[in-house]
Amino acid sequence: MRLDQLSNNLTKKVKKVNAFESMPEISYQLADIGFIPGEQVTVLRRNLFGGDPIMVRIGLSTFALRKQEAELIEVEDLVNHD
Amino acid sequence: MTETAIHFFPKEPLIALVGNPNSGKTSLFNLLTGGKQKVANYAGVTVERKEGKLVFGDKVLRILDLPGVYSLYPRSLDEQITCNVLLGRASGEKRPDLVLCVLDATNLRRNLRLVLAVKRMGIPCIVVINMMDIALKRGIHIDLKALETELKLPIVESVGIKTDGDFSVREKLKEIDFSKNSLAQLIPENEKVDSYTVEDDSKVVNGILQRMGLDSVIPDPLSDKMDRVLLHPMFGPLILLVLLFFIFQAVFTWAELPKELIEQSTDWLGQIVADVLPNNWIKSLVINGIIAGLGGVLVFLPQILILFFFILILEESGYLPRAAYILDRIMGFVGLSGRSFIPLLSSFACAIPGIMATRTISNVRDRLVTILIAPLMTCSARLPVYALLIGAFIPSRQFKFGIELQGLVLFILYLMGILGAMIVAWVLKKLTNKKESFHPLMMELPNYHLPSIKNIAIGLWQRTVIFLKRVGGMIMFLTIALWFLASYPNPPIGSTGPAIEYSFAGMLGKLLAVVFAPIGFNWEISIALVPGLAAREVVVSSLATVYSLAGQATNTEEALVPLIQQGWTLATALSLLAWFVFAPQCLSTIAVVKRETGGYKIPLIMLTYLFTLAYLASFITYRAAIFFGLN
Numbered sequence: 001m002r003l004d005q006l007s008n009n010l011t012k013k014v015k016k017v018n019a020f021e022s023m024p025e026i027s028y029q030l031a032d033i034g035f036i037p038g039e040q041v042t043v044l045r046r047n048l049f050g051g052d053p054i055m056v057r058i059g060l061s062t063f064a065l066r067k068q069e070a071e072l073i074e075v076e077d078l079v080n081h082d
Numbered sequence: 083m084t085e086t087a088i089h090f091f092p093k094e095p096l097i098a099l100v101g102n103p104n105s106g107k108t109s110l111f112n113l114l115t116g117g118k119q120k121v122a123n124y125a126g127v128t129v130e131r132k133e134g135k136l137v138f139g140d141k142v143l144r145i146l147d148l149p150g151v152y153s154l155y156p157r158s159l160d161e162q163i164t165c166n167v168l169l170g171r172a173s174g175e176k177r178p179d180l181v182l183c184v185l186d187a188t189n190l191r192r193n194l195r196l197v198l199a200v201k202r203m204g205i206p207c208i209v210v211i212n213m214m215d216i217a218l219k220r221g222i223h224i225d226l227k228a229l230e231t232e233l234k235l236p237i238v239e240s241v242g243i244k245t246d247g248d249f250s251v252r253e254k255l256k257e258i259d260f261s262k263n264s265l266a267q268l269i270p271e272n273e274k275v276d277s278y279t280v281e282d283d284s285k286v287v288n289g290i291l292q293r294m295g296l297d298s299v300i301p302d303p304l305s306d307k308m309d310r311v312l313l314h315p316m317f318g319p320l321i322l323l324v325l326l327f328f329i330f331q332a333v334f335t336w337a338e339l340p341k342e343l344i345e346q347s348t349d350w351l352g353q354i355v356a357d358v359l360p361n362n363w364i365k366s367l368v369i370n371g372i373i374a375g376l377g378g379v380l381v382f383l384p385q386i387l388i389l390f391f392f393i394l395i396l397e398e399s400g401y402l403p404r405a406a407y408i409l410d411r412i413m414g415f416v417g418l419s420g421r422s423f424i425p426l427l428s429s430f431a432c433a434i435p436g437i438m439a440t441r442t443i444s445n446v447r448d449r450l451v452t453i454l455i456a457p458l459m460t461c462s463a464r465l466p467v468y469a470l471l472i473g474a475f476i477p478s479r480q481f482k483f484g485i486e487l488q489g490l491v492l493f494i495l496y497l498m499g500i501l502g503a504m505i506v507a508w509v510l511k512k513l514t515n516k517k518e519s520f521h522p523l524m525m526e527l528p529n530y531h532l533p534s535i536k537n538i539a540i541g542l543w544q545r546t547v548i549f550l551k552r553v554g555g556m557i558m559f560l561t562i563a564l565w566f567l568a569s570y571p572n573p574p575i576g577s578t579g580p581a582i583e584y585s586f587a588g589m590l591g592k593l594l595a596v597v598f599a600p601i602g603f604n605w606e607i608s609i610a611l612v613p614g615l616a617a618r619e620v621v622v623s624s625l626a627t628v629y630s631l632a633g634q635a636t637n638t639e640e641a642l643v644p645l646i647q648q649g650w651t652l653a654t655a656l657s658l659l660a661w662f663v664f665a666p667q668c669l670s671t672i673a674v675v676k677r678e679t680g681g682y683k684i685p686l687i688m689l690t691y692l693f694t695l696a697y698l699a700s701f702i703t704y705r706a707a708i709f710f711g712l713n
Contacts, residue, residue, distance in 0.1 A: 023520050025157055029444070031280040032153040033524065034192050039284075040299055044306075048315035049411045053420065053523050055313065060189040060299055062527040064407040064420065069524055 003041065004054070004070035011042045012075035014058075020072055027072060034058040035073055091176040094135075094142045095260040098167060100200055101184035102193050103150035104400075104528035106212040108132075109242030110184055111147040112540050114251065121544055130438070138256050146178065152192075153280070154199040159441050168203045179265055180258070181207045182251070187217035187224060187239075188529070190296060194287040195280070197233060202278075206268035207235055210251055214239045216529075220300055232290045235270055243534040305400075305529040312401070318408050329392045330496060331489045333385050333465070340384040348377030367565055369630075376558060376623065383550075385469065386462040387542055390431055394541045398533035402427070403525050410523060416504045417511030419445075419521040422452040426503070429459035430496075431545075433671045437678055445521050451510050453678060454688055455503040457671055458664065460496045463618040467662050468495055470622050474643045475655040498663045502695065560613045560620050564627055568609070587612075587628070601661070601700035602654040611667070618667040653707035660703040665696035 006012060017035050019027045035041070035058055044055040044062070052067045101107035112119075115134025132147040148167060149160035156162040163172065170177025183200050185193035200207055211224060230237045238254045241247030258264060291297040312318055352373045359365040396402045402424060410420030421443045429436030436456045443449040460468075472488050479487040564587065573584040583592075591609030598608050606628050614621035626642050646655075666672065666689050676685045 020520055025444070026520060026522060028155070028280075029157065029522070029524060032155065032157075033526070036281055036284045038288075044309070045313060045315075047407070047411055048319070052414070053407060053410045055309075055407065055527065057301060059191045060301060061192055062301075062305075062529075064403070064410065064523055064525045064527055066410070066414075066419065066521065066523040068520060069522060 001075055002071055003043070003056070003065075003073040003075050004067045006041075006043050006075055008043050008045060011040055011078065013037075013078050014039045014041055015074040015076040018072045018074065026069070030069065030072065033063060034061050040078070041073070041075055092144065094144045095179040096144045096146060096176050097136075097180045097182060097255070098146045098148050098178035099182050099184055100148050100164060100168070100196070101150060101212075102152055102186065102189075102196060104526060105150065105184050105186040105193060106242035107150060107184040108147060109534060109537055110182075110210065110212055110240055110248060110251070111145060112534075112537050113240075113242065113245075113248040115145050119540070119544070136252070136255065138252075141256075143255060143260075151196070153196065154203070158444065168200070168205055177205070179206065179260060180268065181205050182210050183207055183235075184210045184212050184240075187211045187213045188220060188222060188302065190224070191287065191291060191299075194233075194290065195283045197235070198283045198286060201233075201235070201270040201272055204269055204272065206265045207270055208254060208268065209233060209235050209237045211237060211239045212242050215241045215244070215247075216302075220302065222296065222300060224296065225294060228294050229290070232293070233270075236268070243532070243537075245536075302529040308530050309404070309527075313404060313408065322405050322408055327493060329389070330493050331486065332392070333388050333492075335486070335489070336388050337384040341381055344377075344381050344383070348373060348380070352377075363569075366569065367562070372558070372561065372565075376561065381466070383546065385465050386431070387545065389462055389465075390542060390545045391538065393427065393431060394538045395533050398531065398537055400528045400530045403527050406525060407527060412504075414521070416507035417521075418448055418451060418507055419443075419523045421523055421525060422448060425452055426456060426459050429456040429461060432461050432463065433457045433459065433668065434674050437671070437674050440678070447514055448521055450679065450684060451507050451514075453675055453684065454510070454691075455506050457666055457668070457688070457692060458499045458503040458506065460499045460663070461618070461668075463668065464662050466619040466622045468492060468659065470625075470642065470646075471655050471659055474647050475650075475652055495659060495663055498660075498699075502664060502699075506691070506695075561623050561627065564609075564613045564620075564624050568628060591628075600704075601697065602651070602657040602704040603661075603700075604649070604654070606649070607654075607658060614667050615669060618662065621667070652712040653704050656707050656712070657700045657704035660699040661696050663696075664692055664699050666692040 001012070014035050014037050016037060017027045017030050039059050040057075042057045044057055046052070046054050053064045054067065054070055056063050056065050056070070099107050099111055111132065111134065114136050119132055119134040121130060121132055130149075134145045134147075136143040136145055146167070148164045151158075151161045151164045154161065154165050154168070156165045166172040167175050167178065168181065181200060181203075183197050185197065197207075197209060209229075211226065211229075214224070217224060226237050226239060236254070238250040240249075240251050258268075288297065312321060352369055355368055355373065356365070359368060393402075396405070405427075406420035406423035409423050413420055413422055422440070425436045425439040425443070427436075428439050433456045436459065437453050440449045440452045440456070443452060472491055476488050476491050481487065481490075567590075568585050568587040570585055587609045588605070590612065591605040594608035594611070595603065595605040598611075603611075606625065609628050610621045610624035613624050622642075625646070629642060629645050672685045672689065675688060676682060679685070
């Protein structure tokens with residue numbers, strides 16, 4: 001599942017951050033701010049119009065992400081160890 | 083030909099503060115250095131450089147506040163600067179003798195990764211755990227001794243917002259003698275690894291946190307509660323709107339008293355000078371040129387400070403990025419992201435810091451568009467002009483809910499600028515290609531904090547100094563230059579009109595008045611607009627100088643009001659207001675745009691479109707006003 005599809009207030013963990021083709025640095029920036037495999041992630045709320053941007057808790061930090069950014073992040077269940 | 087620059091650095095030890103954004107680094111910097119700060123730019127780039135001094139008896143330390151970064155991988159301009167300074171590669175910059183790595187105690191998870199990156203720099207380092215008080219309140223107990231062992235670095239704690247919250251940091255810095263040997267002991271040991279990834283660092287950090295029992299995730303309950311109201315899908319935007327409206331009302335009403343005080347002092351000074359000086363050209367220069375000119379501008383310092391006061395509070399409290407979150411959709415509609423909101427809001431104070439703040443926008447197109455529309459945000463330099471015209475032509479009338487007519491007109495002028503900016507951005511969205519369609523937001527919403535009085539006071543003080551320097555430098559120069567142009571050559575013997583009509587300025591003004599006649603500007607306004615190109619607020623002092631030399635004995639802005647009330651129609655006043663919403667009346671902005679975009683293309687586009695918009699807006703306003711009989 002991708003982060004933008006996650007319902008509000010459900011906690012998952014980051015599985016993978018995909019690269020955006022024409023701007024590969026985006027995925028590194030996401031990693032810098034804490035989107036690293038295994039980190040806990042929750043969607044706290046969505047904006048009024050079209051649910052974009054979303055407010056995300058990653059680890060202990062809170063970030064506003066646009067759907068476009070959230071689409072790059074794959075999430076999985078907390079218990080799922082691989 | 084290339085030259086190798088040789089720099090001579092002050093001999094005092096240089097200490098650099100490194101930390102994540104929102105780690106309270108700048109608060110700590112303010113505590114350590116107090117008001118003794120120098121704000122400038124790094125050589126060649128527009129990243130703000132803040133340096134201060136910390137003095138213990140005869141020991142003086144230079145403290146450098148580096149830009150906040152999430153990593154030391156040089157992706158953004160801020161990160162490049164921080165990296166280069168730490169590596170000793172920044173031009174004109176000495177490699178710091180010691181780094182203070184400032185961490186937010188409530189978010190060690192993310193902040194510790196930066197420590198690992200700093201350690202790899204092989205530079206003497208001390209870790210400062212900031213916001214210890216908040217961490218304790220939230221039940222986060224950090225065993226500093228254990229963390230010292232884990233990181234193999236000395237650690238001190240601090241509370242960035244308390245008066246003596248930097249006590250431990252000061253004590254630690256007092257201890258160090260900054261000799262080569264003792265500094266060498268502070269260089270962290272590193273296992274030699276050729277490459278590392280963020281994931282590797284994250285594993286190391288998680289290991290440390292697990293061993294210290296800090297690996298559970300405890301968010302800030304208060305911030306979450308406040309967000310439930312302030313970011314409520316319905317109430318959030320409403321609260322933001324009310325807040326902005328309140329700020330603009332306050333800018334006008336709160337400033338009344340200090341404004342009167344400044345006016346009275348200028349009058350008093352003018353009287354004294356008039357009594358003392360002999361009746362010759364020097365007297366004319368001092369009274370008509372300097373006192374009339376500068377007094378007219380100084381009067382608006384209170385309003386500028388009130389606006390900055392609110393911007394600083396919103397910034398310090400953590401609300402500002404949330405406002406950007408709320409407005410992201412609207413910005414997206416015109417092809418921008420919420421990231422553009424903070425530069426644009428800063429532009430309400432002054433377009434220059436606003437344009438510099440666009441560096442945080444990683445999308446090149448978004449950044450250029452934000453730069454192009456930044457001058458449409460009503461900057462504080464426009465306030466003197468607006469205040470003069472509104473005060474002279476719009477009656478003060480009270481409506482329900484504490485709404486006041488003059489404040490309302492001001493609010494409308496601000497809205498016009500915003501609306502204009504949105505239309506321009508929307509047009510640019512349609513014109514530019516859609517290939518590069520990623521508009522990153524990725525903006526941190528930090529926990530709410532009570533703003534520290536000290537930080538606000540220092541911020542306001544820096545603004546005051548910048549404004550007074552402008553008044554004393556650029557504005558003083560232009561005022562004197564205009565006085566000269568408006569006073570010479572002397573009128574021919576036997577002439578009947580006021581002397582200024584025969585001067586250089588008079589001739590120029592009459593020439594320009596032909597161009598400006600269709601939008602209702604007389605030749606006095608046309609003259610004043612010329613020096614006003616350099617800085618908007620000069621227009622007020624220029625009008626004062628022009629009218630004062632045109633015969634009517636006036637030496638302050640106060641005396642200008644009845645004169646323009648008699649001389650101008652309401653249509654002219656409204657047209658001039660419309661002109662100032664759009665016109666690029668500021669040389670320094672154009673200069674900064676040229677430096678930021680690295681060429682003449684963008685500044686030229688900016689000048690052209692702004693002048694066109696201004697002329698159109700004034701034309702429509704003037705004609706409409708005449709049509710509705712406001713002549």
